[in-house]
Amino acid sequence: MTFKKAVAVGTILANMVVPLCAKNYEAGLETEIENKYHVDLIGDFQKKEVKNIDEVMKTIDSMIDRKENGIEEITLANVDAHDERLRDGDGYASATVADGSIIYMSTAAIYGKAFDKNPLADYKGLLAHEIGHLIYEHLDKEKIFSDFIEFNWKRDLKKESAVPDGYVTAHPLERDFIWVRDNEDVADDFSYIINKKHYADKDPVVQKKMNAVKGYLKMRGK
Ligand SMILES: [Zn+2]
Numbered sequence: 261m262t263f264k265k266a267v268a269v270g271t272i273l274a275n276m277v278v279p280l281c282a283k284n285y286e287a288g289l290e291t292e293i294e295n296k297y298h299v300d301l302i303g304d305f306q307k308k309e310v311k312n313i314d315e316v317m318k319t320i321d322s323m324i325d326r327k328e329n330g331i332e333e334i335t336l337a338n339v340d341a342h343d344e345r346l347r348d349g350d351g352y353a354s355a356t357v358a359d360g361s362i363i364y365m366s367t368a369a370i371y372g373k374a375f376d377k378n379p380l381a382d383y384k385g386l387l388a389h390e391i392g393h394l395i396y397e398h399l400d401k402e403k404i405f406s407d408f409i410e411f412n413w414k415r416d417l418k419k420e421s422a423v424p425d426g427y428v429t430a431h432p433l434e435r436d437f438i439w440v441r442d443n444e445d446v447a448d449d450f451s452y453i454i455n456k457k458h459y460a461d462k463d464p465v466v467q468k469k470m471n472a473v474k475g476y477l478k479m480r481g482k
Contacts, residue, residue, distance in 0.1 A: 289314070297321065303338030306367070312383045319454050320391065324477045330398030331391065334361045341366040353386050355393035363390045385451050392450030396443050399476050407472050408442045411465050426465035428452045449473045 289310040290301045297317040305313070313336065326332050339345060345364045346354050352366040365387065396404075411426060424430055428451075432444035449469050452460070460466040473479075 293317070298333045300333075300335045301338070302335060305338050309338075309365075309367070309383060313387060316384050316387050316391070316454060319456075320388070323454070323479050329395050329477055330357075331361055331394050334363065334391070334394065336363050336365060336387075338367060339364045353390045355390040357394060357397045361394045363387070363394070365390070382455075384455055388451035388454040389447045391454075392447030393443060395450060395477065396446045399446075401439070401442075404442050404446060404472075404476070405439065408445060408469070409438065411469050411472075412438070412441070412445070423460065425463060426469075428457070428460045428466060445469070446473060446476075450477075453479070 289307065290305060293299050293301060293310060293313055296314075299313065299317060301310070301313070320326065341352065343364065343366070346352060346366055353364060355361075355363045422430065424433060427433065427445065428448050431448060432441045435441045435444055449466075450473060451457075453470060453473065
């Protein structure tokens with residue numbers, strides 16, 4: 261039971277529950293995350309990971325209404341780097357809304373070894389990216405498709421650099437299908453905003469995408 265649900269039960273029960281929650285709150289960072297953000301943590305998370313989860317969720321809650329964007333409750337599971345559930349994702353993390361909002365994260369992600377030169381090579385970047393995938397599922401895909409196809413069409417296909425024009429990473433371009441590409445693009449853009457990155461701010465196509473994503477999510481503090 262989460263803290264919010266518990267207090268809604270009634271004064272008498274709430275009085276009994278509050279000291280219990282207060283105790284749990286002190287019991288560990290993981291319980292603190294569950295109470296503060298309704299993010300259930302499954303598996304063993306390193307202290308550094310939990311700290312990063314706290315920072316990402318805090319920023320997200322300051323910028324968007326999670327309930328309105330369909331991600332009020334999230335389950336975050338720490339799985340082995342070779343877990344088959346990561347296969348359908350980005351190799352080190354995956355997100356699914358099939359049975360609730362679940363994100364599978366590999367502990368290896370924290371070291372970013374596989375993401376050497378990726379600008380989002382960090383745990384917070386990857387986590388926000390996966391949360392972006394969960395959000396994408398609740399958005400108007402036709403609207404995104406019509407917006408992003410224009411943005412993507414405008415990018416300079418001939419320019420070969422680590423980060424292509426119009427994108428914040430090359431990751432969406434690894435996907436063949438345009439609708440999968442849009443999903444990756446939105447996830448990357450969401451992560452870029454949440455982690456307050458600025459390296460692609462001068463790219464006018466990136467700027468348009470950021471504004472579009474902020475609009476979809478009715479983001480505060482634009
Ligand atoms: Zn992805």
